[in-house]
Amino acid sequence: MKPRSRRSGGRPTIADVARRAGVGAITVSRALREPNRVSVELRRQITAAIDELGYVPDRNARALASARADIIGVLVPSLTNNVFAEVMRGIYDGLGSSSLQVLLGDTHYSGMEEERLLRVFLGQRPSALIVSGIDQTPGARVLLENAGCPVVQIMEIGPDPVDMMVGFSHFDGGRELTRHMLEAGYRKVGFLGARMDPRSQRRLAGYRAVMEEAGLFDARLVTTTSLPSSVTLGREMFRDALGCVPDLDAVFCNNDDLALGVLFECHRAALSVPGAIGIAGFNDLEMMKVAWPSITSVRTYRYEIGRRAIDMARAAIAGDRPDDGVVDLGFMLQVRESTSRTGRDKPVISKGRVRAV
Amino acid sequence: MKPRSRRSGGRPTIADVARRAGVGAITVSRALREPNRVSVELRRQITAAIDELGYVPDRNARALASARADIIGVLVPSLTNNVFAEVMRGIYDGLGSSSLQVLLGDTHYSGMEEERLLRVFLGQRPSALIVSGIDQTPGARVLLENAGCPVVQIMEIGPDPVDMMVGFSHFDGGRELTRHMLEAGYRKVGFLGARMDPRSQRRLAGYRAVMEEAGLFDARLVTTTSLPSSVTLGREMFRDALGCVPDLDAVFCNNDDLALGVLFECHRAALSVPGAIGIAGFNDLEMMKVAWPSITSVRTYRYEIGRRAIDMARAAIAGDRPDDGVVDLGFMLQVRESTSRTGRDKPVISKGRVRAV
DNA sequence: TTGTACGCGTTATCAA
């Protein structure tokens, strides 16, 4: 019996494969990474030996020797937020069958935590880094600039990218949606905002710009909280807003969860939508178009952002730096029943009846 | 100038720290991993040197030398499914500030893909593995049994665990919900099932068992598809089901997305809920209790499953194997307006717990 | 196209 090393739990190594195939270890290594640089004949023998032995390359040894880890670090503010779940799906789909592995971190919307995780990830010598937003802490910014690997900031675009960017302008999104609501005839348009991270703040800024321009802005119209967004919260914030401004005629919800909560509350309170109250959300989750009445929202390309980010990262790893590293994927206003006052068939809800009309 | 190695991009190594602190490299290593085995004095010097140099341990070298990678591999069938997003949140929360890192894989509900990813992950020599469900392919099963690390199967419990398990019985969940619907007075209870993964199949089996026992089962009541679940799909499946069985009086939806789609469709079609149609979902997403009318569902403890899984894995890594490796977290029937024909709040007993509407 | 020699940064072993 040839004695196994004391530490490797008996797993076959590249040397075992080489011995069995009757070649040098380096040839096995090459056959794995650059198959066309190895003769067909040897390649066959090596493949056979690998299968017989059940050899699996040790990624740690590979990473140590080559000083890079085929790992992509991804930092998102929240894992449960549907928005980022879709981004992740785009990222994983973009990975395809490449050998890249994703190291995922949840910053809980905290810049400090983002910086901490960045340090942890950097210890892994990742091949690329994808981070959310453009509001990194100064410390995180420095880490990213010295990361020594491609960096993609996602979800948002802005001046002064660390490296590359894929996203859209939340300010513009807020502005366009607000404009639509004014055009639809609403005047007392409230803003409901949960979480209020930097991107939410910029949507609010877009709302405010349009309202001020129209001479309709009133601080009492704005209801915000740092609590995480939810359908329940939407209902509660809407009640608060109504208490504060009884003649409110529409609400711009920071995101779709809140909008859904508002819709349900309108049903309960027998407020007609879009007649008495107009409702709009942000992100355009799938359910918005199915809701009754369907809910106006701003479609954002979350899956595409993830997909594009990983594509750019992979290209950069391969040495193909894009001409322009800042990609604006935009958004699209989806006008639906919930803000269509002029529409012919508006759903009507009559008070006290469980049966819908 | 002391010459840097050609590959480590100038990053300080443990040797640099050792030199600066005037100690041996191994002492630095120990100070990092087992501080109380190093004298206070040296520890101070080493800590100082680390800070001054900005030293970050190379995890790859550490993994190579110690043959284990402080990595936990997690395999879920879908990243966008809210259910698994919550599981992930539990897992990340359970990690706390430990040095463990999560390697996350999306199997797209494919056993083959699960097996492939398992192989990839195993190449990393993970400290533990968390996989979803109990229906691994034979190949995956072998890989798990020989993984040489703790394995936790989550979301479901069953006989013959690979190692540990945290979940609940989907069959029982389906059975209890169906019983409730019959008790509420519904007779033509349809089943709407999307995706139809093994866990959905078992919920269906629970439904079927109760319906057959009551002499009410009819194959035409069951509508299933392999398409992924969505609110839109719920609406469409409900239309199909109604076309097939016009006197349908209730639907048991495989999950909450479908239930919401059914609710919206009832609104549109002016079908009263729960009068004309009873609706029930599964998983009890947050929005179920806010919907109008609120929707009956089966509460599952997804966050807790993730949390518990990671706790068990960490304990096992530390050498504390639990007495019983199979943990049943149960579920809880949440009876709400959408199935309350009688209008009275009946207490419901589920897994030993009593809960009113 | 293939092989040799060596280094990657860390930890296990054993001795002091």
Added chain:
DNA sequence: TTGATAACGCGTACAA
């Protein structure tokens, strides 16, 4: 409590 030495498994540089 501390340290010298030898792995760990693989990839790079260079030679053949």
